[in-house]
Amino acid sequence: MTRLLEISDLRIFFESGFGKVDAVRGVSLSMDMGDAIAVVGASGSGKTVLGRSMLGLVDAPGVVQGSIRFDGTEIVGRSEKDLRGIRGLGIGMVFQDALDGLNPVYSIGSQLSEIFTVRLGLSRSQAKSQAISLMEQVGIRRADERYNDYPHQFSGGMRQRICIAMAIGLKPKILIADEPTTALDVTVQAGILRLIKSLQSETGMGLIFVTHDLAVARMISTRIVVMYAGQIVEQGLTEEIFLRPKHPYTRALLAAHPARARSWRDLEPIPDAFVTDSSSGEGTSHSSPQMVVTS
């Protein structure tokens, strides 16, 4: 049986003026409908690039090698035209920066309904009612009144809800969420997470949630993949990882979590030596000791 998503030996690097910079170094991963995978790791560990590669959104000078099979079809090396058919309809994506995720010159309603008229060929009135029900689905109150409002009239959390609505509007089989709550404050964050979780259980879509926040990962996922310097260092069921982290990096990540500390002195910075040892030679951009702090 073909799996919903199967990534094998994925390598992504960027050709820069100073030589090759590796972002993802041999990642293999697979998932089925209903799975919720959290990809965690520090900044620069390659988790965002991994998410983007599944939509074929790694632009030049980035080079993608290996294989990503979505529903049996290969994504790596596909033509832009074929990829457009998969984006939105097959795989949807929510980005980090919700404040700039909507075009300021069009109303929310026209941006949402455009998806339906263009991609599904619905009529204007059908698209409008679809858009309004989608807005209600993501928790916008009085959606029909707000249909003609512009992005600047919405708060950050609401804009992220609209972005989520755009991503799930075409009922994709996989939703990739790239740190969708990082730009939002904690109270709004909880609402967005709950929304994504409930949308996932309603639709049964697969969820890949990229985050650097272990607490968020624990709340939303059934499986966790820990990335470090472009490689998967540990993966397993969420609770397993929290109870028995095997890899030293995972242990370091958990030890650096602020929720465990009473004052900032209790936080364990990720040791410098650890950070540099596996990024041999040219590679990740870690250079100074860093503390993994969650939002």
Add this chain to the structure above:
Amino acid sequence: MFVSSPLAVASATWLLFVLVLAFVVAPLVVDVANHQTIGLRFFAPFQFDKGFAFFLGADSLGRPIMLQLIVGARTSVLIAIFSVGISATIGYAIGLISGYFGGWVDNILLRIADIIHTVPSLLMALVVLFVLQPSILNLVIVLGITRIPVYLRTSRTQTMEVRERMFVEVAKAIGASDWRIITRDIAPLVFPTIRTLAMLEVAAVILSAASLTFLGIGLQRPDVDWGMMVSDGRAYLKSAWFVAVFPGIVIVLTALSANILSNWLRAVEDPAQSTLFFRARKKKRSSSQ
């Protein structure tokens, strides 16, 4: 909302007035305007003795300045609209494509723009108009092509900036085509800048046309435009100031109106700024809820 900005009203009124003069009144007075009465040479302005037509005085050949201005308006407006239209449209479109795709296409287009930019536009116009016949059409084409780089650069730079914005990424992730992203997502955000630039260029183009006319390769009599009138009057600035000053004032007023109106349009079109103009409507709505 329009009334809330008296300057915009005044500018729009002036431009409308010029357009009416240029396309409705001008054809009716063309014969009278070009009639030379040597006896009325440098007839001083602000007197009604010789009829309303001579209110603004007469030029070196005794032609009524007011009617000359009206006939000149048609030529000036035509040249300005068409050459600015040509260069703005081509520059805007190439800039969008070049800025969005980047790469070697962008490089080649930009080098061509560099070349056009380095050759002084006046020199290029001189050569082209010398080889071809000096006519309004050729003038429009030459002025249009030489000004393309201005728009191309602006449009390209702004496209590159907008291209990196998140909503373009979002559109891509939903599966929007490049064409759709350029026309729907990027073009509307670049357009206000191009429009403001185009309106600023109206004045520059009228003046360029005037310089070409001054060098004797632009328009030829009996065609007349405001620039030609200024350069005609330049020689008599000491003895008869009004011959050059009146067309000069008209050029300044038109250019200024174009600027003010374009600024106003830009502010009104921006959803964040337009609240300033639509405040009345917003208040009504929030009180009804």
